[in-house]
Amino acid sequence: MTNRRQFISKLTAPFLAMPVLSELAFPSCANPYEGPVLKVALMGLGGYASRVADAMQACKKARITGLISGTPEKLTSWQQKYNVSAKNCYNYENFDAIKNNPEIDAVYILTPNALHHPQALRVAAVGKHVICEKPMALNARQGKEMVDACKKAGKQLLVGYRMHFEANTVDIIQKRINGNFGKILFFQGLSGFRIGNPSQWRLNKELAGGGAMMDIGIYSVNGARYMVGEDPVWVTAQETKTNSTLFKEGVDETIQFQLGFPGGAVASCLSTYNMNNLDRFFLNGEKGFTELYPASGYGPIKGRTHQGELNHPHVAHQTTQMDEMAAILLENKKPLVPVDGIEGWKDLVIIDAIYKAAATGKKEPIMY
Missing domain, CATH: 3.30.360.10 (Dihydrodipicolinate Reductase; domain 2)
Known part of the structure; x- marks a missing residue:
């Protein structure tokens, strides 16, 4: 499990800067969406994160504006693939700096299960909404702590129940x-x-x-x-x-x-x-x-x-999920089945x- 120890270790390697694009590319459509857009940072750039990221390219109400990873090489390649500004990329040691970044509204935690709890507490503490993959935590005690932390911060906690x-x-x-x-x-x-x-x-x-x-x-x-x-x-x-x-x-x-x-x-x-x-x-x-x-x-x-x-x-589940979660966070939409x-x-x-x-x-x- 050496690679996973590296995954959660403190990494401070510098990142290669990429040109800042004025806007992200969206699929063309007859009636372009002009409402509010949820700006999302993906945390943990593994296999499922790739599926989420690809599906989000078809979203109208959510887009990827930030990346968090313990692997600098992934940050570089994902910046290029998904047109993310280098200044919105962080590692696991410094991602608390998103507190002062208006280009990130929410963080989608896609790391291994054991990391969900501590990472969600940190995200809530810096005033960002938390979207967490399932299972939300390792046990009910941790889950309750996450709920309480987000409530205290005045931010919402959603779970990836696609x-x-x-x-x-x-x-x-x-x-x-x-x-x-x-x-x-x-x-x-x-x-x-x-x-x-x-x-x-x-x-x-x-x-x-x-x-x-x-x-x-x-x-x-x-x-x-x-x-x-x-x-x-x-x-x-x-x-x-x-x-x-x-x-x-x-x-x-x-x-x-x-x-x-x-x-x-x-x-x-x-x-x-x-x-x-x-x-x-x-x-x-x-x-x-x-x-x-x-x-x-x-x-x-x-x-x-x-x-x-x-x-x-069939529509990619993560496309629908992220558009619906954007509506929950930005428009206070109530889903048929809760995802909180x-x-x-x-x-x-x-x-x-x-x-x-x-x-x-x-x-x-x-x-x-």
């Missing part, structure tokens, strides 16, 4: 709200894949905070909540580990968990790093059913109900309870 804005998912949620499925009885969530590179940070307990549950199982945790429309009140869980070399102590391979909801619905879910062909949500009610398969991948998402197929066109810090904290409360239930073998209450 599925809350995906068209097929939103359609199903609206149908459930409208009563199309009747009283909700059962949810099934299957989230997992066979993980590759054994040296990646996702298999490091110190950086990831766990294993599959923190990375992919959280989709079924969060999905159970927005599909059923309630927060669960109890959980039972069982952990299976077939490869203790790859999945070391504290890094879960496979966890099956069951949730109970106040309205009487139950959920049966699977989180794993050792099976492919999953990524499926199923919701059953007294009047009908719905299914998403794939349910949370990068797309296209496919959905159907007892009334037929859903055929919403409390939403992220609730998932962490549930995950804490899942780990506890897997360890004790008992039915554990979920206390928010």
